[in-house]
Amino acid sequence: MEVELKLLLDPQDNELLLQHPLLGAPARVQQLTAHYFDTPDLHLLRHGAGLRVRTVDGEWVQTMKAGGSVQSGLHSRNEWEGVIDRAWPRLGKLRKLIGDDVHWLAILAAPDLKDRLESLFVVDVQRHVWDVESGGNRIEVALDVGHIERQSRKVRVNEVELELKDGDPAGLYAFALQLLEDIPVRISNINKAQRGYMLVRETAHAPYHAQALQLDADASLREALPAVLGNCLEHIQRNEVAVIEGHDPETLHQMRVGVRRLRSALKLFASVAPCPPALQQDIDWLGTELGAARDWDVLLSSTLARVTATSGGQLQTLALETVHAKRRQAAQALLSPRYTHLMLTLGSWILQVAPLLNGSAVQFSRQIMQQLHKSLLKRANRMDQDDPSSAHRTRIAAKRARYALEFFHTLYRKRTARAYLKALAATQEELGQHNDLAVADRLLRALAQDHPEADGEIQFARGYLVAQQTAQPADLDAIRSRLHTLRLPHIKH
Structure with missing residues (x-):
């Protein structure tokens, strides 16, 4: 399960982050280009999944993120990731990574899924990465600067991702609050994939109504x-x-x-x-x-x-x-x-x-x-x-x-x-x-x-x-x- 906190940052404040003492050593810099795949009827999106192939240091890395939740900017999702030999998805390798999770295997078992996949949009960013120890937690801090593109239409990307590598998820909030003391960041509750799909569907931000809450009959108060x-x-x-x-x-x-x-x-x-x-x-x-x-x-x-x-x-x-x-x-x-x-x-x-x-x-x-x-x-x-x-x-x-x-x-x-x-x-x-x-x-x-x-x-x-x-x-x-x-x-x- 991937756990990360996404923050929006005004480009004029990027230098404040790059020089911030909390981040310590100079950043590792990567150029990341990711193609996001789905069917024309958006089969994966409708089932709460996203599939991409990203170029990282000359290698193709295939990733599927699915399910999970977002709460106060904290994104928790299932993630399956591995190196592949081409710029197009390898569904067979993805199935092996998923293992015995019958729900997500069934999503990938849709008829002719492999043949119907197409690249819908591209995310192209320059990433600055730091590995930080904070309050007993290991956090990967990434500044992504670039754009999302769909058929010549572009939207800007300028955001910070705090990914928990080891420790308590509450540590992500504590670290973000420290950054907020010096940098006017804002929480982001939608990820790059969701923004890309908005370009695909040509939709604006529609009113969001309260969703029905599902609690199990034996739910504890700590779960409720x-x-x-x-x-x-x-x-x-x-x-x-x-x-x-x-x-x-x-x-x-x-x-x-x-x-x-x-x-x-x-x-x-x-x-x-x-x-x-x-x-x-x-x-x-x-x-x-x-x-x-x-x-x-x-x-x-x-x-x-x-x-x-x-x-x-x-x-x-x-x-x-x-x-x-x-x-x-x-x-x-x-x-x-x-x-x-x-x-x-x-x-x-x-x-x-x-x-x-x-x-x-x-x-x-x-x-x-x-x-x-x-x-x-x-x-x-x-x-x-x-x-x-x-x-x-x-x-x-x-x-x-x-x-x-x-x-x-x-x-x-x-x-x-x-x-x-x-x-x-x-x-x-x-x-x-x-x-x-x-x-x-x-x-x-x-x-x-x-x-x-x-x-x-x-x-x-x-x-x-x-x-x-x-x-x-x-x-x-x-x-x-x-x-x-x-x-x-x-x-x-």
Whole structure:
């Protein structure tokens, strides 16, 4: 299993790395050219594998990487590598390296695979390599500078790879944090192969939604914590580049949801693994930065659309300008050393705290769900039409219970879990519409302070939205009654 941490580096900072005292002796320099192979229908990619033949010091080296995971920049993948006698893959030699792993042998046994393979893109980089001892760990540090090419289209490569040769994976995070003190590196959650496939498929960074989490029925708590938190981190980080480089509000929304899921997960595990206060502060900071941009997105795209009289007016223009400014602010937060420090520290903390846990995931989740269900009913009982915040607290309680069950859903009977999740989602939806109006009123009041020249139009919009909220109140009694009839899902036996 190959374990490495990938970091992005601005080319103007390359010299800082080349001269950094942590790296010691002068680097070994190699010119590496790798052809990546797959079928026209991307058979290997669809099965989570990548196959390349790289020229290294006059030899052809064949490598297949497959499976594994990415968590907070830490890439863990199966790797099979060996020297071959040509620039084209030797599948027979690859099968021998794989040995008795029936899953990956079956992938290579696809009909006519050898004849259908073709070179899809090329990665050409100059590599500087150092062997470093740090904190009792042996780490290979590599700076890759070059490009990925597909039919004359190129994307730049300028990244650092920290590969663990021997020791504790948490040591990679510790070493990266030392580099971050002097060099503004950023975590990379996609590798060169994935970037090359993006050229092949001509796709941009699409919104990444939370993936269903699979836990075995006998999973331990020490297995569940990194699985749950890693799932949240993937949700956050797979939207990161799109928020920085793109303009799709859905990517920002998904990244914010990822942060909310992370915060909820940390609260779930607080009794057995309390999050360090400094780490929690940085997570709250990230949520605030993304939340500000998302709130304005909702105001512009959804809430103001209800105020038909202001369509195309000055208010729309001011709201659009604010949306763009908030999105730029969110992107800058993701480019900041604070964000990188957060992701590195969080990844390291997960690796260190998980082995200390005891107990089963089933018992833990049962206790947690009982507590959350009790809290939800308590909040629902206190809902009052004259106190909008009471409905908001119930909505938050429903969201926390839904996230918790989504994390542990494979431990419960499918039918009862689905019914519970459906009821919670409906509660969130009903109470969320009115929360959006409350947030909109707060944003419009702030906009009026900054732009008194548009006060008349803004006050009209505020009045319209308040009237709409008054005319269509949420049926709190019906919601409360529905929640009281709700039964917790059953654990699988």
